[in-house]
Amino acid sequence: MANLTHFACPACQGAVAVPIAARPRLQVAQALSSAVPVPAPAAPQKHALATAHRGLSRNLLILGCTVLLVLGGLGFFLASQMSGDTKMVNQDIRNEIIKNFYFQQLIASGATNEAALRRMEMIFPHKDGFVGISDTPLTWDAAGDLASQTASVILPFDSSAASANREILERIAPSAAGQSLWVSVQGVCATLSEAGTARITSQGGSRKALFRWDTQVKGDPTDSRFDPQIPEPDAEGWITLFDGEKLYGCSAEDIIANGDKVKIEDGTLILDDAGVQFQIIARNVAIRADVKKISGINLGLGCRQNPGNRKYNSWFNGGGARYSNFGLGMAAPKWREIKAGKASRNFRDFFQMELMIQDSTITLKAEDELVASAENSEIDEPGKLSVRALRGRGLFKNIQVKILDNAP
Numbered sequence: 529m530a531n532l533t534h535f536a537c538p539a540c541q542g543a544v545a546v547p548i549a550a551r552p553r554l555q556v557a558q559a560l561s562s563a564v565p566v567p568a569p570a571a572p573q574k575h576a577l578a579t580a581h582r583g584l585s586r587n588l589l590i591l592g593c594t595v596l597l598v599l600g601g602l603g604f605f606l607a608s609q610m611s612g613d614t615k616m617v618n619q620d621i622r623n624e625i626i627k628n629f630y631f632q633q634l635i636a637s638g639a640t641n642e643a644a645l646r647r648m649e650m651i652f653p654h655k656d657g658f659v660g661i662s663d664t665p666l667t668w669d670a671a672g673d674l675a676s677q678t679a680s681v682i683l684p685f686d687s688s689a690a691s692a693n694r695e696i697l698e699r700i701a702p703s704a705a706g707q708s709l710w711v712s713v714q715g716v717c718a719t720l721s722e723a724g725t726a727r728i729t730s731q732g733g734s735r736k737a738l739f740r741w742d743t744q745v746k747g748d749p750t751d752s753r754f755d756p757q758i759p760e761p762d763a764e765g766w767i768t769l770f771d772g773e774k775l776y777g778c779s780a781e782d783i784i785a786n787g788d789k790v791k792i793e794d795g796t797l798i799l800d801d802a803g804v805q806f807q808i809i810a811r812n813v814a815i816r817a818d819v820k821k822i823s824g825i826n827l828g829l830g831c832r833q834n835p836g837n838r839k840y841n842s843w844f845n846g847g848g849a850r851y852s853n854f855g856l857g858m859a860a861p862k863w864r865e866i867k868a869g870k871a872s873r874n875f876r877d878f879f880q881m882e883l884m885i886q887d888s889t890i891t892l893k894a895e896d897e898l899v900a901s902a903e904n905s906e907i908d909e910p911g912k913l914s915v916r917a918l919r920g921r922g923l924f925k926n927i928q929v930k931i932l933d934n935a936p
Contacts, residue, residue, distance in 0.1 A: 630658075630743050639679035647674060648739070649703050655692060657742040659683065661700050661709070668717050668731035669862045671710045675739055676835070683738035684784075685711040685718060685726040686801075693724050696738070703736070710737035713801075713919065717863055728825070728919070731862050751780040753792055758808060761930070769806055769913075770797055770817075770927035777806045784916065797924040803916030805833060811910040812932035816882035817924045820875075821846045824920010829883040832911035840866075840907060841914075842883045842892045842900075844875075854899040856890055860906055866890070869900030878925065886932060 634640050645651070649663035662674060675682050685693070700709070701722075708719040711726055718726045720738065758777045761767045769776050772795030783790050784803035791798040801824065815829050826845040833839035840858045852875045855868040871894045882893045888905035891898060915924055 630741070634679050640677060644674070644677040648678070649736075650700070652699055654696060654699075657740060659696055659699075660739040660741075661703050662737045662739070664736070665734040666710070666737050667734050668710060670734075671737035672862060674737070678739065678741075680739040680741045682710060682712045683720075683740045685713055685720060687726060690724075697722070697724050700738070708735055710735055716918065731864075753790070754779045754782075756807065765930045766928045767808075767930070768926075768928050769808075770924065772796070772925065775804060775927075777808050778804055779807075782807065784914070795925065797915075797927070799827070799915070799917035799922050799924065801917060801919050801921075803830075803914055806913045806929070808913055808929060808931070809910045810913070810929075810931050810933065811908075812886045813913065814882060814884040814930045814932060815913050815915075815928070816880055817915060817927040818878045819844065819881045819925075820878045820923040821917075822921040822923060824922070825918045827917045827922030827924075828915075829881060830914035830916065831883060831885050832907045832909065833914055834907070834909060834911040838907050839911060839914075840883075840885060840890060840904075841916075842881070843918075844881060844894070852894065854892055854894060856892055856900050856902050858904065858907060866904055867900045867902040871895075871897055871899050878923070880926075884932075 631640075631645065635642060635645075647663055648660040651658050651660040660678075660680065662671065666674065671682055683696075687693075697704075704722065706722050708721050711718050711720045713726055713728055716728055717731050718728045719735070720726050753775060755774050755776045756779050759768055767777075769778075773792065775792075775797070782805045784805060789800040789802035790804060791800075797804075811832065813831055815831060817829065819827055821827050821844060826843040828841050828843040830839050830841040838860050840856070843855050843857065845853050845855075852871045852873070853868065854871065856866040857863060858866055867890075869892070875894065879895050880893075882896075884891045884893075888903050888908075890902050890904060892900040913929055915927060916922070
């Protein structure tokens, strides 16, 4: 470096001034005595700045790509671990679903609010609607309250829909963590196992619950089995809702199950683990029908049926060796028995069953014999009427209703 004033930097290739100590003593003395500064050439400085800038940009680019690859790999790893904590992922999905137009319309209408919907750990699209799972275990009563607050229903479980049920079970598996879940079977409290089996049970204990939102009208509005018009009452005030050919005062969307579970054959309404709700709203009312239980748990008539699974119902379960068993029950939304009773004889064939409610007095008759009665005023508002068969087949003929008040 004896004759050099600058040298190339090994790191950035820029020009660096040679330290004075590195020069021969004679040159240093001459430089000091001349008092003439020796500036660094301008061109090498500009070259050094440009080169350093390019080096820095290249290093940042490499570093940025490395960070992205690491984060991407970490994200893929976490997403692929089903045994990991999926709650945050589920909440993100839920938050996006809440922004869906359907839920925004529900919120705007006042039917629910965002705070209530956020009590779901996850909400996901399923068939013509959505399914959600609560973020914490609930009692059956609390699950019913949450259904009312979120404009949903506790998931009606249809054991025959194997493919649809399998899809639900696969989606909720990480959240369920092998525990049973609250569902409903024809409006009755039930639990759903990890294996996909629903079992009617008592309302005891706490567990997570499944909920359902339907976004489309069910059934075919042109279905000839139904006529939404309500016929005129006869001379005694009875309105015929089923005449052996057609159901009146309802439409296909009033089926409480899949449409193929409701049939009309040989003048008989056949319900296979299904029900029909009539669009007649009354507070004091009587509903009667000729009924026959073929299989399953029971069949029955219902009244004062309101949103949030609030209703009164009756049942006939076929009886034992000597007597036929009947009863009255209610859901508000928790279902419970109000009064059980027995008839003086067994009914193996069709017989007339009549449910009547007047203010707080509820009575049930079988062929004009009083089999159960009770006083209850917990559901005081007017509601709809229904017929149903639970977990089996029930037959109905001559369904009639008499309005006993002027409720709209």
